[in-house]
Amino acid sequence: MTTTRRGHQPHPIEVESYRIMRSLVDLSALPPLSRAVAERIIHASAELGWAEDLVLDEPALEAGRAALAAGAPVVTDVGMVLAGLHGVDARCYLRDPRTGPLAIEAGLTRSAAGIRVAAADVGPGAVWAIGSAPTALAELLRLDVRPALVIGLPVGFVGAVEAKAALRTSGLPALSNRGLRGGSPAAAAAVNALRRLAGQDA
Numbered sequence: 190m191t192t193t194r195r196g197h198q199p200h201p202i203e204v205e206s207y208r209i210m211r212s213l214v215d216l217s218a219l220p221p222l223s224r225a226v227a228e229r230i231i232h233a234s235a236e237l238g239w240a241e242d243l244v245l246d247e248p249a250l251e252a253g254r255a256a257l258a259a260g261a262p263v264v265t266d267v268g269m270v271l272a273g274l275h276g277v278d279a280r281c282y283l284r285d286p287r288t289g290p291l292a293i294e295a296g297l298t299r300s301a302a303g304i305r306v307a308a309a310d311v312g313p314g315a316v317w318a319i320g321s322a323p324t325a326l327a328e329l330l331r332l333d334v335r336p337a338l339v340i341g342l343p344v345g346f347v348g349a350v351e352a353k354a355a356l357r358t359s360g361l362p363a364l365s366n367r368g369l370r371g372g373s374p375a376a377a378a379a380v381n382a383l384r385r386l387a388g389q390d391a
Contacts, residue, residue, distance in 0.1 A: 206232060214240045222250035222386060226364065229382035230375045239375070242366040249362035250383060253316050253338030258387035261337055263316045263380055264307045266300050266325035270318050273377025277384055282307040301328035308332045316340070316383075320376025323348035330359055339363045340379045344371030 207228070214237050216224045223245035231239045257263070262278040265271045271281040282288055282303035292302035300322035313335035319326045323343040330352075341356040341363055343349045353365040364379055 210237075213237055216240060219245065220247045222254060222383070223247050225386055226250060226379050226382045229378045233374045233378035234372075236370065238368075238370065239366070242368045242370060244357060244363075244365045244367060246363065249338055250364065252362045253340075253364075254383045254387050256314060256316055256337030257380075257384050261314050261316055262311055263318055264304075264311055265317075265376070266304060266319045266343070267321040267373060269373035270320040270376045270380075273374060274318075274380055274384075277380065280307065280311070282310070297328065298322065298324040300325040304328045305332065308334050316380065318376040318380050319343050320371060320373040323352040326352040326356060330355055330361075336361060338383075340376050341365040342371040342376045342379070345369065 210228065210232055214231065216227050219227060227240060227243055227245060230243065231237060257277060260278065262280055263274060265279060265281045267283055268281050271279050283299060285303060285306050287306050288299060288303045291297065291306060292299045295302065301324040304325045305328055314337050316338045317329060317334065317336050318340040319329065320342050321344065323345055326341050326343050327348065329339065339356060339361050341353050342365065343352060346369060349369060349371060356363050356365050
């Protein structure tokens, strides 16, 4: 099924885009949430390779969907993920006034420091969407965040694959991928897919 905004019909371009995508990659064997998230990421990026790279867990995605339906906040590592989200309580601490001093004091990247500041503010049950900085995901795994879901899709040649592998072995409810690819559009697309399935307007 094509994801739609509540109370609105999808634009014909979106319908045709999904039709073409589904003619090129068949994700019909996936359970509903996994399929919706995978298709949304592929649709947002036009990268069919995501189909073989994503690591999807239906119960974890259901936990994220339920959290969004209940109004849980979404914490992002960078403003680009934040900019791609609508209809959720989305927060990014990269430019929080506490983040810069903490980064210097603790010897962290600014992204990692922002995650540490966020963890102190947000509490348990949030959805965390990491789409840029491997150091942000690595820092998140060092903290007692008790998330509803971690969308761990940082991109890059340094530390990204390792951080995502660590997420998959952490025991946290997670969505990740195995390879170097990632990025803010993919992380935002995953949240947006779950938000739409949670019945929230886009």
